[in-house]
Amino acid sequence: MKKEDLKNTDFAEGAVLLIDKPLEWTSFDAVRKVRNLIRIKKVGHAGTLDPLASGLLIICTGKFTKQINAYMAKEKEYTGSFTIGAVTPTYDLESEPTDFKSFDHLTIFDMETATKKFVGDILQIPPAHSAIKKDGKRVYELARKGIDVKLDPRPVTISSFEIDATHLPEISFKVVCSTGTYIRSLAHDFGQALGCGAYLSSLRRTRIGDFSVNDALTIEEFTAGIKEV
Numbered sequence: 368m369k370k371e372d373l374k375n376t377d378f379a380e381g382a383v384l385l386i387d388k389p390l391e392w393t394s395f396d397a398v399r400k401v402r403n404l405i406r407i408k409k410v411g412h413a414g415t416l417d418p419l420a421s422g423l424l425i426i427c428t429g430k431f432t433k434q435i436n437a438y439m440a441k442e443k444e445y446t447g448s449f450t451i452g453a454v455t456p457t458y459d460l461e462s463e464p465t466d467f468k469s470f471d472h473l474t475i476f477d478m479e480t481a482t483k484k485f486v487g488d489i490l491q492i493p494p495a496h497s498a499i500k501k502d503g504k505r506v507y508e509l510a511r512k513g514i515d516v517k518l519d520p521r522p523v524t525i526s527s528f529e530i531d532a533t534h535l536p537e538i539s540f541k542v543v544c545s546t547g548t549y550i551r552s553l554a555h556d557f558g559q560a561l562g563c564g565a566y567l568s569s570l571r572r573t574r575i576g577d578f579s580v581n582d583a584l585t586i587e588e589f590t591a592g593i594k595e596v
Contacts, residue, residue, distance in 0.1 A: 369584075371592070373589070373592040373593055373595075374592075374595065377429075378405040378407055378428040378429055379407050379409070379428070379429040379430075380429055380430060381427070381428060381429040381430035381431030381432075382427070382428045382429065382431060383425060383426075383427055383431055383434070383438075384401065384425070384426040384427070384428065384584070384589070385423060385424075385425060385426075385578055385580075385582055385583035385584065386401070386423075386424045386425075386426055386583055386584060386585075386586065386589060387421070387422060387423065387424075387580055387583040387584065387585045387586075388416050388420075388421055388422060388423075388424040388586075389421055389585070389586060390418070390419065390420075390421050391418050391419070392418060392586075393418050394412050394414075394415045394416050394424055395412075397412065397424055397426065397586065398410050398411060398412050398426060400586060400590075401426055401428070401589065404589070404590060404593045405428060405593065407428060407429060409428060409429050409430075409432050410426060410427070410428050410432070411426070411427055411432045411435050412424055412425065412426050412427075412435070413425040413426075413427060413434075413435045413436075413438035413439045413575070414438070414439050414443070414546070414575065416572055417459070417551075417570070419459055419460055419461060419567075419569075419570065420447075420570040420571065420572065421570075421571050421572075422445075422570075422571040422572035422573060422580050423572045423573065423574065423575055423578060423579070423580040423583055424572075424583075425438050425575055425578060438575065438576070439546055440546050441546070441575050441576030441578075442526070442543060442544070442545060442546075442574075442575075442576060443543070443544055443545075443546065443548070443572060443574065443575055444541070444542070444543045444544075444572070444573045444574035444575075445541070445542045445544070445550055445570060445571065445572050445573065446531070446539070446540065446541045446542075446570075446571050446573055447539070447540060447550065447567065447568075447569045447570035447571055448537045448538060448539050448540065448567075448568045448569045449537070449538045449540060449554045449557060449558070449565045449566065449567060449568060450464070450536050450537055450538075450565060450566055450568040451470050451473075451535070451536050451537075451538060451558055451561060451563055451564065451565040452467055452468055452469070452470045452536045452563050452564060452565075453465060453466060453467045453468070453536075453564050453565075453566065454466050454555065454558060454564040454565070454566055455566045456495070457494065457551070458494045458549075458551035458552060458554055458555045458566055458567055459551050459554070459566055459567040459568070459570075460566070460567070460568055464566065466564055467564075468562075468563040468564055469563065470535065470536065470561070470563040473561060473563065475530070475533060477561065478530055478533065478538060478561065479530055481557055481560040481561050482528040482529070482530060482540075482557070483528075484560055485525050485528050485553060485556065485557065485560075486525050486526070486527065486528050487524070487525065488522060488523075488524050489522070489523060489524075489525060490520035490521065490522055490523075491520060491521055491522075491523045491548065491549060491552050491553070491556070492518055492519075492520045492521075492552060493518050493521065493549050493552060494549055494551050494552055494555070495516050495518065521547060523544060523545050523547050523548040524544065524545040524548075525542060525543070525544045525545075525548065525553070526543040526544065526545075527541070527542065527543040528540065528541075528542050528543075528553075529541045529542075537568060538565075550567060550570055551566075551567045554566055554567040
């Protein structure tokens with residue numbers, strides 16, 4: 368939906384909004400902003416993005432909130448970067464890197480070979496610092512208290528895992544995957560396969576199904592469009 372189309376939209380009847388979520392916003396921050404602007408309660412998003420990730424967030428309003436599960440099930444595409452040679456407890460930059468190791472011996476061939484281990488139907492263990500519930504509690508709450516949580520591996524599908532560029536210790540990547548895939552876990556597991564560790568240092572969701580972030584509105588554009596109505 369373009370900014371100029373907002374004035375003809377009946378949000379209560381239902382709309383699918385493509386929002387380019389900014390860094391440091393939670394997905395609920397974006398939902399709350401939209402809800403306050405369009406002044407209806409029935410607003411939800413189709414797939415969480417972490418605060419340290421940017422990119423495509425599908426927000427449904429009104430009667431279209433019934434379609435959220437269908438959008439959540441669609442294939443996702445991400446771009447971003449891994450930093451190799453260290454790990455973090457959260458598998459990303461929400462915690463400090465530790466356990467530094469040399470990666471000088473690694474070649475681009477080694478890295479591309481490692482990616483192939485994760486393409487296809489695989490079992491992936493979610494991060495301990497995630498919103499998954501175990502025994503009724505969010506596992507990140509337990510992890511922050513120092514409680515060791517054992518999570519079972521989950522089946523996911525990674526259709527494509529490509530290295531776009533290397534500016535070591537950073538590696539730029541593109542991943543196409545099924546819903547339920549944790550790119551943070553992929554970063555960690557990739558680092559383990561390399562033998563030097565890795566963590567997710569940037570992430571952007573570029574596609575959900577046929578929806579592209581190139582067609583999304585920024586929060587500023589959406590706000591301006593609503594205020595012009």
